[in-house]
Amino acid sequence: MAPSPVLFLHRHLASLPSKTFFFVPATLALFTTLSILFYIFTSSAPSVFYPHKHELHLEQPFVYFQPSPSTPSLPSNGFKNGSFLFPAKSPSNAFGDGGGGGGSNGTVSQVSSRSHFGPKGSSVSNIGVFHDGDIFLDDYREMNRSFKIYVYPHRRNDPFANVFLPVDFEPGGNYASESYFKKALMKSHFVTKDPRKADLFFLPFSIARLRHDHRVGTGGIPSFIRGYISNISRKYPYWNRTGGADHFYVACHSIGRKAMEKAVEVKLNAIQIVCSSSYFVSRYIAHKDASIPQVWPRTGDPPNIATCKRNKLAFFAGSINSPVREKLLEFWRNDSLIFTNYGRLKTPYADELLGSKFCLHVKGFEVNTARIADSLYYGCVPIIIANYYDLPFADVLNWKSFSMAVVTADIPSLKKILQGITSDEYSALQRNVLKVRKHFQWHVPPTDFDAFFMVMYELWLRRSAIRISNG
Numbered sequence: 245m246a247p248s249p250v251l252f253l254h255r256h257l258a259s260l261p262s263k264t265f266f267f268v269p270a271t272l273a274l275f276t277t278l279s280i281l282f283y284i285f286t287s288s289a290p291s292v293f294y295p296h297k298h299e300l301h302l303e304q305p306f307v308y309f310q311p312s313p314s315t316p317s318l319p320s321n322g323f324k325n326g327s328f329l330f331p332a333k334s335p336s337n338a339f340g341d342g343g344g345g346g347g348s349n350g351t352v353s354q355v356s357s358r359s360h361f362g363p364k365g366s367s368v369s370n371i372g373v374f375h376d377g378d379i380f381l382d383d384y385r386e387m388n389r390s391f392k393i394y395v396y397p398h399r400r401n402d403p404f405a406n407v408f409l410p411v412d413f414e415p416g417g418n419y420a421s422e423s424y425f426k427k428a429l430m431k432s433h434f435v436t437k438d439p440r441k442a443d444l445f446f447l448p449f450s451i452a453r454l455r456h457d458h459r460v461g462t463g464g465i466p467s468f469i470r471g472y473i474s475n476i477s478r479k480y481p482y483w484n485r486t487g488g489a490d491h492f493y494v495a496c497h498s499i500g501r502k503a504m505e506k507a508v509e510v511k512l513n514a515i516q517i518v519c520s521s522s523y524f525v526s527r528y529i530a531h532k533d534a535s536i537p538q539v540w541p542r543t544g545d546p547p548n549i550a551t552c553k554r555n556k557l558a559f560f561a562g563s564i565n566s567p568v569r570e571k572l573l574e575f576w577r578n579d580s581l582i583f584t585n586y587g588r589l590k591t592p593y594a595d596e597l598l599g600s601k602f603c604l605h606v607k608g609f610e611v612n613t614a615r616i617a618d619s620l621y622y623g624c625v626p627i628i629i630a631n632y633y634d635l636p637f638a639d640v641l642n643w644k645s646f647s648m649a650v651v652t653a654d655i656p657s658l659k660k661i662l663q664g665i666t667s668d669e670y671s672a673l674q675r676n677v678l679k680v681r682k683h684f685q686w687h688v689p690p691t692d693f694d695a696f697f698m699v700m701y702e703l704w705l706r707r708s709a710i711r712i713s714n715g
């Protein structure tokens with residue numbers, strides 16, 4: 245029953261200093277040793293090792309390594325205790341903002357992306373919004389040219405066409421990201437009708453739409469998914485040959501986490517692109533899965549982003565549905581600088597986000613909410629209070645350059661932490677907010693570097709190098 249071990253090579257970004265890691269279960273120890281030596285010998289970068297989360301699941305037939313050592317996916321608590329790296333005066337390596345593609349100081353930005361693990365306050369300057377903008381840009385272009393996805397086909401008259409086909413309206417609401425992604429993918433040049441050319445296979449079911457389908461409903465989703473995987477694995481050869489490791493699905497609603505309960509191979513092998521990307525949840529496997537941002541769709545730019553006066557230090561609005569929010573309430577409910585609103589907001593939400601320097605993203609039921617994208621949209625620097633949140637696009641974006649994470653334990657010192665940020669530091673953070681905004685927006689049709697292309701890039705980092713061609 246268990247698929248035979250297959251050697252998976254992770255093809256790295258061509259320009260990366262390190263070479264490929266590889267893995268075969270039976271000889272893990274030996275290969276790990278070899279790959280460490282290999283890394284040391286081939287790496288031109290400072291030899292810092294990342295504590296990757298690649299714990300072994302014995303029932304897991306395929307184990308991937310993190311895509312690349314120089315584009316680490318960092319847990320949000322990598323920001324430890326309100327510290328952040330000040331993006332100094334130097335021009336950032338962010339392209340697309342007049343930078344024209346880099347000019348970044350490769351050496352320095354290599355070091356800076358690694359300095360999370362260095363001593364606090366190490367002399368890092370030159371922090372841009374990317375871990376390495378040059379590598380990203382080159383590799384992104386390569387992705388744009390050559391990445392191919394096969395989408396399991398479904399007819400318009402399929403009884404579950406509503407679940408499998410993209411919606412024919414503009415997606416809305418909290419879980420719109422899922423719909424936007426499918427809509428954009430299906431019309432994109434990434435889709436191939438020839439499965440032999442495919443790097444990855446897309447499972448096109450929509451968790452959000454299954455949830456509202458009375459034939460299925462929340463409780464019926466796990467059985468539906470099991471049935472679907474069983475169907476495609478009998479009808480097509482692609483699932484069985486990798487145990488699903490070159491397949492992916494996208495889900496924004498947190499119910500998606502439970503959806504794979506009866507299809508354990510999906511959970512263990514396939515690439516899960518989800519909003520509820522918490523390291524704390526056993527269903528999310530950080531080295532193979534990835535985070536998709538939860539975005540409340542808004543069109544155009546807010547008119548007053550440049551002129552607004554940010555008089556409030558920090559702002560939060562939301563219901564009290566978690567211990568973290570209770571703690572925030574306990575300490576800051578009557579504060580004159582940190583505005584916390586529970587229940588109905590009396591002023592327009594947009595005005596609050598435009599009128600505050602920092603906007604709090606506080607874990608509720610889940611680590612994810614649309615508040616990060618909301619803050620970025622309104623030019624407010626996000627403060628993330630959600631331990632173990634695998635932040636969207638963390639392989640690429642240097643979150644410390646435009647946001648700050650505060651561990652839950654430090655809620656009592658929140659004000660001190662925020663007041664400790666100088667106005668120069670704040671300006672740098674806010675400038676970077678404006679640079680990364682475009683990565684947290686969806687468009688129909690998609691535009692370069694928007695949320696769709698960023699998710700495609702995360703998938704590209706997770707593809708495997710060996711094409712299996714028996715089909």
Ligand SMILES: *[C@@H]1O[C@H](CO)[C@@H](O)[C@H](O)[C@H]1NC(C)=O
Nearest residue numbers: 324325326651652653654657
């Ligand atoms: C964070 O730093 C403050 C002082 O700077 C310290 O009192 C506090 O215990 C630290 N919190 C954690 C979680 O390390």
Ligand SMILES: *[C@@H]1O[C@H](CO)[C@@H](O)[C@H](O)[C@H]1NC(C)=O
Nearest residue numbers: 334347348349350351352353
């Ligand atoms: C890159 O950094 C090195 C070392 O700090 C410095 O000597 C060099 O001038 C920098 N190059 C550019 C293009 O900024």
Ligand SMILES: *[C@@H]1O[C@H](CO)[C@@H](O)[C@H](O)[C@H]1NC(C)=O
Nearest residue numbers: 384385386388389433692693
């Ligand atoms: C990506 O591909 C599309 C379609 O071919 C093209 O319009 C776009 O300019 C490309 N973007 C980059 C950065 O290469």
Ligand SMILES: *[C@@H]1O[C@H](CO)[C@@H](O)[C@H](O)[C@H]1NC(C)=O
Nearest residue numbers: 404468469470471472473475
């Ligand atoms: C699986 O295939 C059967 C038979 O064609 C069909 O009745 C069922 O709806 C399919 N299930 C899913 C989840 O697609």
Ligand SMILES: *[C@@H]1O[C@H](CO)[C@@H](O)[C@H](O)[C@H]1NC(C)=O
Nearest residue numbers: 245477478479480481482484
């Ligand atoms: C894939 O494996 C399943 C379970 O072993 C089997 O039922 C199915 O027929 C296989 N599919 C193909 C296309 O051989």
Ligand SMILES: *[C@@H]1O[C@H](CO)[C@@H](O)[C@H](O)[C@H]1NC(C)=O
Nearest residue numbers: 572573574575576577578579
């Ligand atoms: C906030 O105000 C309420 C009533 O106005 C009071 O009961 C509560 O103790 C205050 N909380 C704090 C943390 O000061």
